[in-house]
Amino acid sequence: MPISSSEPSAPGSTAPAGFVPVESATPGAAPSPLYVVGDVHGQYGPLLATLAANGLVDADGHWSGGTTRLWFLGDLTDRGPDGIGVVRLVRRLGGEAAQVGGRVDTLLGNHEILLLGSRRFGDELIDLPAGARSFRTTWQLNGGRDSDLDALTDDEAEWLTERAAMVRADDFLLAHSDTVAYLDYGDSVEQIVAALRAELVDGDAPRWWECFRQLTRRHDFRGEDGVARVAEMLDTLGGHQYVHGHSPIPEHLAVDPSEVTEPLVYADGRALSVDGGLFAGGPCLVTRLPYRAAAR
Numbered sequence: 001m002p003i004s005s006s007e008p009s010a011p012g013s014t015a016p017a018g019f020v021p022v023e024s025a026t027p028g029a030a031p032s033p034l035y036v037v038g039d040v041h042g043q044y045g046p047l048l049a050t051l052a053a054n055g056l057v058d059a060d061g062h063w064s065g066g067t068t069r070l071w072f073l074g075d076l077t078d079r080g081p082d083g084i085g086v087v088r089l090v091r092r093l094g095g096e097a098a099q100v101g102g103r104v105d106t107l108l109g110n111h112e113i114l115l116l117g118s119r120r121f122g123d124e125l126i127d128l129p130a131g132a133r134s135f136r137t138t139w140q141l142n143g144g145r146d147s148d149l150d151a152l153t154d155d156e157a158e159w160l161t162e163r164a165a166m167v168r169a170d171d172f173l174l175a176h177s178d179t180v181a182y183l184d185y186g187d188s189v190e191q192i193v194a195a196l197r198a199e200l201v202d203g204d205a206p207r208w209w210e211c212f213r214q215l216t217r218r219h220d221f222r223g224e225d226g227v228a229r230v231a232e233m234l235d236t237l238g239g240h241q242y243v244h245g246h247s248p249i250p251e252h253l254a255v256d257p258s259e260v261t262e263p264l265v266y267a268d269g270r271a272l273s274v275d276g277g278l279f280a281g282g283p284c285l286v287t288r289l290p291y292r293a294a295a296r
Contacts (some may be wrong), residue, residue, distance in 0.1 A: 031170050032066075032067040032068055032069055032101075032102070033065075033067075033068040033069070033288060034068070034069045034071075034169055034170060034172070034288065034289045035054070035056065035065075035068060035069070035070045035071070035286055035287060035288050035289070036070075036071050036072075036073055036174060036243055036274055036286075036287050036289060037070065037071070037072045037073065037274070037284075037285070037286050037287075038073055038245040038263075038273075038274035038275040038276055038278070038284075038285045038287075039073070039074070039075035039109070039111075039245045039246065039248075039275045039278065039279070040072065040075065040076050040080070040086050040278060040284070041075055041076075041077070041078055041079040041080045041083070041111070041143070041278060041279040042076075042077055042078060042079055042080025042081055042082050042083035042085075042086060042145065042148070042279070043080040043081075043082075043086075043278050043279060043284065044080075044081070044082040044085040044086050044089065045082075046278060046284045047086060047089070047284055048061055048089070049284075050283075050284040050285075050286045051286060053286075054286050054288075056068060056070060056286070057093070061089070062096060063093050063096035063097045063100070063102065063104070065097065065102055066100055066101070066102055067100065067101040067102045068097070068102050068103075069102065069103045069104075069169065070093070070097070070102070070103065070104045070105075071104075071105060071106070071107065071167065071169065071174055072090055072104075072105070072106035072107065073106075073107050073109070073174060073175070073176050073243070073244060073245040073246075073274065073275075074106060074107045074108055074109020074110070074111070074112060074163075074176035074245060074246070075109035075110070075111040075112070075176065075245060075246070076090065076106060076109070076111075076112070077111055077112070077115050077145070077148050078111045078114070078115060078139070078142065078143040078144050078145060078148065079142075079143035079145075079279040080145075080278075080279050081145070081147075082147075083115075083145060083148040084147075084148050084151040084152055084156070087152075087156055087159075087160065088156070090104060090105070090106050091156075091159065105163070105164075106163055107163060107164055107165060107166060107167065107174065107175065107176050108160075108163040108164065108165045108176065108196065108215070109176040109177075109215065109245070109246065110176065110177065110212055110215040110216045110246070111142070111143075112160050112163065113200070113208065113211055113212040113215060114135065114138065114139045114142060114144070114212055115139060115144065115148065115149065115152070115160075116157055116160055116161055116200070116208075117135035117139070117205070117208045117209070117212060118135045118136040118139040118144060118149060119149060119152060119157055120135075120157075120205075120208070121134070121135045121136075121205045121208065122134065122135065122136050123136050123137070124205050126205050126206055126209050127206075128209070133209075135205070135208070135209070135212075143279070161197075161200050161201065162197065164193045164197070165182065165185075165192055165193055165196040165197075165215075166182060166189055166192060166193065166237075167189065167193075168189050168237065168238050168239050169289075170289070171238075171239055171240045171241070172239050172240070172241050172242075172243050172289055172290075173189075173233065173234060173237055173238065173239035173241070173242045173243065174243050174244075175242065175243075175244050176215060176244060176245055176246050177215050177216070177217060177218060177244060177245075177246040177247075178218050178219060178220055178221050178222075178242075178244045178246055178247050178271065178273065179214070179215070179217035179218060179220045180220050180229050180232060180233060181214040181215065181217045181220075182214075182233070182237075183232075183233070183236060184214060185214075187236055187237075188236075188237065189237050189238070192237075196211060199211050218246055218247045219247060221242070221266070221267045221270075221271045222252070222266070222267075226266075226267045226271070227267045227268050227270060230242050230267045230270045230271050231270060234270060240270075241269070241270055241271065241272055241290075242267075242270060242271045242272070243271075243272045243274065243289065244271070244272070244273060244274070244275075245273070245274055245275040246275060247273060247275060248275045248276070248277035248280065248282065249263070249264045249273055249275060249276055249277060249282065250276075250277040250280065250282055251277070252264060252266075252273065256281075257276070257277040257280045257281040257282030258281055258282070260276050260277060260282045260283055261283065262285070262293065263276075263285055263287050263291055263293075265291070265293055272287075272291055274287050
């Protein structure tokens with residue numbers, strides 16, 4: 001039988017400790033396949049089906065991708081029915097992939113910060129220029145599910161808090177949000193990862209809120225200045241293409257989510273969006289890099 005989304009958490013089932021912010025092949029060796037997944041938002045069933053369709057899990061939901069690297073780009077929870085089931089699936093697949101030389105992991109999205117902030121600070125009011133707000137109320141207004149918050153364990157919360165904000169894999173810069181705000185935390189992938197992690201480990205509610213606010217920014221790579229902005233990110237942090245989720249492709253193209261069939265290449269090819277708007281009826285995009293758009 002396929003493994004249920006309600007399977008127990010598996011402490012220590014992630015890739016080996018010691019995050020490496022830059023993944024690269026051994027000199028002279030071909031890199032292992034690299035896939036990315038856009039925002040899942042609790043859609044456990046469609047995710048599992050799409051992973052199976054790409055040969056990354058078998059009929060029972062176990063890892064079958066060998067040495068493949070699979071990076072989720074954040075926003076595993078909220079809006080959909082089984083966010084914690086998605087978290088547990090990613091953790092378990094991480095452990096199974098590590099056993100055969102592969103890797104499965106997730107980056108930190110703004111909804112991870114929102115969920116964890118709701119758990120940690122609840123209804124504590126945070127004084128902001130636009131008025132006092134709490135994490136829990138903001139989380140609820142943005143699709144937070146009480147079932148996710150109730151099911152999240154201490155161990156799972158700690159694991160999510162420790163996820164990296166970005167990674168450079170081969171010649172791709174992977175991050176959740178399409179924003180230059182990451183550069184406020186450093187001018188290297190290593191610095192950004194360390195700075196955001198420190199804020200979430202040691203920070204109070206206002207500092208957490210600032211992290212949430214920064215990672216909620218979007219659309220910096222659109223418009224007439226978009227190419228220059230994404231070029232600044234890539235020139236500073238490395239990589240030839242910036243790969244992100246966060247901003248749904250249907251909103252970018254102003255189309256119904258059902259019309260989206262593939263990732264979106266934009267900003268003169270320097271940016272790739274893989275958020276198909278799954279929670280709104282768009283596709284679950286599990287994308288192999290480098291991505292080559294279908295011929296039209």
